[in-house]
Amino acid sequence: MKILHVTDSFHSGTATAIEQYAGLTPEHDHLLLANNARGAAAPMERCPGLFVIDEELPASPWAAVAAVRDAVRRHQPDVVHAHSSFGGAYVRIAAALDRLTPGRTAAPVVYTPHSFAFERDDVPTWKRRVFRGMEKSLLPLTTVGAPCARYEGELMKDLGHLLPGDVPVLVVPNALTEDHPVVPGSWSPTIPQTVGVVSRVTPQRDPAFFAATARLIRAARPDTRFVWIGDDDGKDPALGAVLADAGVEVTGWLTGEALRSRIASLSLVLHTARWDGFPMSVLEARRIGVPLLVRDIPALRECPATARFSVPEDAAAKAVSILDSGTDPAFWDGVDREHSPERQRALLADVYERAVV
Template identity: 35%
Template sequence: MRILHVTDRYSGGVGRAIDRITELVPEAEHHLLSTGIESTHGRGAYRGTADLPDGHVARVRAVRDVVDEVAPDVVHAHSSWAGLYTRVRRLPVPVVYQPHCYYFERPDLPGPVRRAVRSAERFLAANGSVVAAVSPREERLARSMGAHHVVRIPNAPSSAAVREAGARSGAGAGSRRIVTMVGRVVAQKDPRFYAATARAARAAGLGLTFRWLGDGDPDLVRELADAGVEVTGWLTADDVMRQMAASDVYLHSAAYEGFPISVLDAARVGLPAVVRDIPAFEGARLTAVGTPDEAAAAVHAAVEDPRQRLRMIASGDRLVGEMDETALHDGVVRAYATAAGGALVA
């Protein structure tokens, strides 16, 4: 089966998710039409690659041109804009649309914009594409958009690396106690929340070092730096895993998500995780917080309280047991079979 992946955000978590599919579904021939490469991690196992041009109209045309050239069995669209480019005009091949979190979930969207985005998703869902959801909540959202065929493709850790020395063991493991976040420095990941947590921890004298693995909006990067957060810039996937394993606790500050791979990566290396209390983590049994002060207290407890730390690590282990490589492989294969005319999965 030949697959054409399309995305305007081949960077950060979306890029890692697409690469992971190419690694874990080698029985398919993968092609990539993309833009937005911001990281230095290597491309996945693609038979061919092409760049999306500038401009929305040009990108819609480019999708059709590359489909004609590559002749894929399925087009796999990643994120909202790619969902538009591949579905606003019906293609001669089926489409699997993977939102990687719906944009209308962004909490600071004005009401009229949120309604317009929801309407666009409903309109595009009417063309019969298969929606790939990463969680039960995203499945419910997809069905509320009118999607008839929804298949679960859970994320999996971006590396098969096992924990090295079980990640750091908390207080006393090193001269600095390091809190880490991974991702693009953009509004979705809420770097201002992370910066506020760093300031709250410093004001309380908690002795924590805050680090952000990634890059992005220069103004937001500056705000992180002003709060004393170390921003590394883009790293290779292997370097990200090494930096996480050398940390003491992972804090995911995003305001809205599908389900972030970096949380699974933290669990894979044995790192306790603290997350925002957002719908993406419903049922995940992770330590969730609502404010920067709560986040500072939670990451401090993950370092200082051995029993709390072990409980948090156990929660991560359960999560990786449910969202792993086998589950991702089977979900992807089922989505492609559904799109290509196999037995429909409700």
């Protein structure tokens, strides 16, 4: 088959996931139509040879819809796999227009949100309702839903409540392939002990939460250092100031070996997101072996209860305990099995088969 991947968020975890989908199913030809219009950073470099076609998605929404329709007409993919909320909207609006245009055929649509926009809590309630209404109205144009985690699957199924038809939803859990450059068990913490976040500096990742946690940990262990591995997206520079005021080092964008070695040097990773899908950074920390604590949000309820925190005081107390012992007390085996490349490949193959059938 020919699979056309479309996203306006080709960066960070979404880009990693798309490349892994292509790498895990080499029996298909994978085409890419992408940009990174949702962020200030340039799109990530493509893995050489992974996509037989690699084209730029326009930043303008209506131009993006037109580009999707044009790519479907020219390349005639068997499946269009839409990634991210805006990418999902462009693809499904394009499919609706193709259905209404004489002589045109709409390709089957697989949709992976990588975190629904209506889960954002940094926007007004009315805007979240608009996002949810859009997702609900576009769901019937989806051939197969392929969320990346259990909670995202529950949200997608709930969108279909009281709608005509039945859109199948198969969770394709995020995973790291065996050839992922992160070296298993490469954790090598440095002195002094350092607590870090691996992410963009955005409202979603809640820098203020990490700043408050850092102050509490420092009160108990004054020699601890704090680092945010990433940079802002150019939309709210004040977030970086919040971290600076708390004595948190912000590294800027790191990639490749520089990024992996910096994560491996940490004593502890905190994931402070206010909402999420299932982040690749969690899986990367697991593979490296660095102790990990995550925020107790619905998307991460798959993680062990002992590894979840709800407020800065809880995060700081658990962090100090791990720093004192130098080990991760949580039992992560269930998460590791759920998010394995073998399961991801099998479920992805099932999704594409259902889409064309």
